[in-house]
Amino acid sequence: GENVEQHPSTLSVQEGDSAVIKCTYSDSASNYFPWYKQELGKRPQLIIDIRSNVGEKKDQRIAVTLNKTAKHFSLHITETQPEDSAVYFCGHTGGGNKLTFGTGTQLKVEL
Amino acid sequence: GAGVSQSPSNKVTEKGKDVELRCDPISGHTALYWYRQSLGQGLEFLIYFQGNSAPDKSGLPSDRFSAERTGGSVSTLTIQRTQQEDSAVYLCASSLTYRSKDTEAFFGQGTRLTVV
Numbered sequence: 001g002e003n004v005e006q007h008p009s010t011l012s013v014q015e016g017d018s019a020v021i022k023c024t025y026s027d028s029a030s031n032y033f034p035w036y037k038q039e040l041g042k043r044p045q046l047i048i049d050i051r052s053n054v055g056e057k058k059d060q061r062i063a064v065t066l067n068k069t070a071k072h073f074s075l076h077i078t079e080t081q082p083e084d085s086a087v088y089f090c091g092h093t094g095g096g097n098k099l100t101f102g103t104g105t106q107l108k109v110e111l
Numbered sequence: 112g113a114g115v116s117q118s119p120s121n122k123v124t125e126k127g128k129d130v131e132l133r134c135d136p137i138s139g140h141t142a143l144y145w146y147r148q149s150l151g152q153g154l155e156f157l158i159y160f161q162g163n164s165a166p167d168k169s170g171l172p173s174d175r176f177s178a179e180r181t182g183g184s185v186s187t188l189t190i191q192r193t194q195q196e197d198s199a200v201y202l203c204a205s206s207l208t209y210r211s212k213d214t215e216a217f218f219g220q221g222t223r224l225t226v227v
Contacts, residue, residue, distance in 0.1 A: 032214055043202065043218040044154065089154055091216075098159040098167050099144060099206070099216055103152075 006090050006102025013080050014110055021105045023090035024072040032093040033066060033073045036101070039086045047088075048075070080109045113137070115219035117203050123225045124193055132188040132222045136205030143186050144206075144216065145178060149199045157201075160186065193226045200224070 004025045013019050023033075034049035050057045050064045050073065057064050061080075066073040077084055090102040116135040124130050136143050145157040156170040160180045171177070175193075180186040190197055200223050204216040 034215070043220050045218070046215050049215065093214070097161065098156065099204075100156045101146075101154040104154070 004090060004092050004100060004102045006105060008105060009103065010106045010108070012108045012110060015080060015082060017080055019075075019077045019080055019084070019107055019109075021075045021088055021090070021107075022072060023074070023092075023102050024070075025092050025094070026071060027092070027094035028071075030071075030092045030094045032099075033064070034091045034099075035062075035064060035075050036089045036091060037086045038089065038104075044089060077107075080107075082109050082111065085109045115203055115205050115217050117201075117219035117222050119222060120220065121223045121225075123227060126195060126226055127192055129189065129191045130193055130224065132190075132201050132203075132224070134186045134188070134203030134205075134219060136184065136186070136203070137217055138184075139207065140205035140217075141183070141208050142206040142214075142216070143180055144204045145186070145188050146202045146204065147172075147199045148202055148221070154202065157188070190224075193224075195226045198224055198226045 004023050006023045031052040035047050036044040037047045038044040048059050048062050048064050050066050061078045063076040085108050087104045087106050089104050091099050093099050118133045141162045143160040147155045147157055158178045159167040175191045178188045200221040202221045203219045206214050206216040
């Protein structure tokens with residue numbers, strides 16, 4: 001009940017295009033869904049998060065949507081830039097209130 | 112203010128030796144997590160401390176792994192009789208509390224462990 005599945009594992013887009021990463025979970029008690037970005041050789045850093053009482057949240061070029069009924073949430077990056085290239089992790093806190101992560105998506109933005 | 116600090120940054124050890132990895136969380140943060148990240152892999156949950164509650168050890172891969180958190184602050188992850196498959200980056204993270212809106216987890220820079 002604590003696992004979260006993340007797709008795709010790798011994603012390559014042209015600069016300026018949009019990128020979408022999707023995660024699904026099974027624990028109905030999950031209530032907090034953060035997204036972390038990890039650049040090569042650096043620590044993961046929070047870029048956006050959403051709570052179970054909200055369906056969508058936007059911050060400039062980044063948005064996250066949550067569908068509690070279907071138990072999935074997605075990260076949307078618009079107008080991608082080379083500096084968006086990184087590994088992205090979705091996370092959630094389940095019934096045990098611990099923070100676990102998906103397996104990560106390697107995003108490459110090509111010029 | 113200071114972020115999450117981990118030491119050492121790098122550790123090379125011989126197979127069979129014990130190692131201790133240290134994490135200093137952000138002051139006042141009640142939740143502390145340990146994760147393992149193998150090369151090119153995801154963030155594997157190991158253990159979670161929340162205040163004075165019993166830790167969630169469900170992610171520890173074997174009984175060679177253990178962790179303590181003294182005084183609700185500093186944490187030490189101990190790996191006994193290290194094996195080559197233990198080689199990875201060990202990341203620590205802390206957050207203020209899981210019940211408030213301030214649940215962002217801040218990561219340390221990690222300890223890169225190499226078992227030779």
